[in-house]
Amino acid sequence: MSTHILPWHQNAWSQLTLMVQSNRLPHALLLTGPSGSGRRQFADAFCGYLICHSDADRPCGHCKQCLLYDSGNHPDVMVLAPEETSKSIKIEQVRRAIQFVAQTANQADATKLIIVQPAEGLGIAAANSLLKSLEEPPGKTLFMLVAEPGASLLPTIRSRCQPLVLDTASDLQAMQWLTDHSSAAPEQLQAALQLAPGRPLQALYLLEQGIPAWRSVLEQNLLALQHGKISPIEIAKSVSTQPAMRAIHCLQEINTHACLALSKENNTEAVKVRLAFQQKLVPVIRQLSGTANPNELLALEYVFAEYSAVLARSG
Ligand SMILES: [Zn+2]
The missing domain is CATH 3.40.50.300 (P-loop containing nucleotide triphosphate hydrolases)
Structure with a gap:
């Protein structure tokens, strides 16, 4: 071999x-x-x-x-x-x-x-x-x-x-490879692998970009948003250290998970609210990926204001 x-x-x-x-x-x-x-x-x-x-x-x-x-x-x-x-x-x-x-x-x-x-x-x-x-x-x-x-x-x-x-890495292989290639703490490595399961090279890239730490700040801030402890403008500013599309992809993923959980509970009203939010992201994504020079912070403020309304209506 x-x-x-x-x-x-x-x-x-x-x-x-x-x-x-x-x-x-x-x-x-x-x-x-x-x-x-x-x-x-x-x-x-x-x-x-x-x-x-x-x-x-x-x-x-x-x-x-x-x-x-x-x-x-x-x-x-x-x-x-x-x-x-x-x-x-x-x-x-x-x-x-x-x-x-x-x-x-x-x-x-x-x-x-x-x-x-x-x-x-x-x-x-x-x-x-x-x-x-x-x-x-x-x-x-x-x-x-x-x-x-x-x-x-x-x-x-x-x-x-x-x-x-080509197979992806098992959890053990991924952790082993990442440990050999990064000096970050084990919990950071785990967090990176959760974002890129089976793909340790991608996990290493995410670590180098500071994504796992950034993502955990985003998740904490979303909880704070839910409890009215932070405003959409503040959370938009806090995540703007990364490209706006990254925050939007995270929100899409979190929203999809929430949709699945809510549909298991047969909470159709809340699912509708969340699906409508997903639709509202479409023009924002189009605008951000366009060739024009988009105002990323403004786009994020809008997205988090909409998400704050979703949280108020669907939990
Ligand atoms: Zn040779």
Whole structure:
């Protein structure tokens, strides 16, 4: 077993390396796993495995190919990802990838490797232009499409890829990994993992952003709001250290939980009030994600004023 592989990916790794050893590696793989679970690390490690020239445990990390790959400049590897602030992979990028696979590999008999992440980022035109290369790439090529589980991909893309499901971490594995990578207190690690279950890399990111602490302030303030101890304006200010969308996502999640609990109690009136609140968030979200420069604090003040009314009516 390679030490480069996260413990919860060992099964998938064994499947892939077995395919290589028995010459059954397809032209295209669809790796599915939630973001923040280490799926990209897995794809990178598999590229390293295919590139390495060592006979022993691959990737060895010190042969010429490994060193080149680790420097991020290996000529036989290409990553197709949204550029800068864009959310989608553009058709021009796909065209560059098609040219890339048409060229001869740098190393004799080597495989050209293309990571596409996230595969959901391929628009219809970009996806369509990739189809032929996915099906019949010239020479030895491996496309690795990385996507969320259940991502909506064109059926024609999906059918050309061999699927491989990447597991998420167990609670124990996640805690172990996070303990090895963060110096935060165990209760903070737990709080981060509650926000990103099975996804310790995402939990680490949240910790670095101060999210668990911020979230706990939000939850305490919502209780205070319910008891009239804080105003919507005050709570809006207190959470404005993070982007407004983050607070709104938290509120959506909390509201959904409350809806589920209330419907179990058959409290239809309260459920209606909460569903109506969910609807009121839609235009706010649209405004915040628009290109105009939105007033985030004003949006938060409005949202918390509305939520305060929800609390008064539905508890
Ligand atoms: Zn090597």
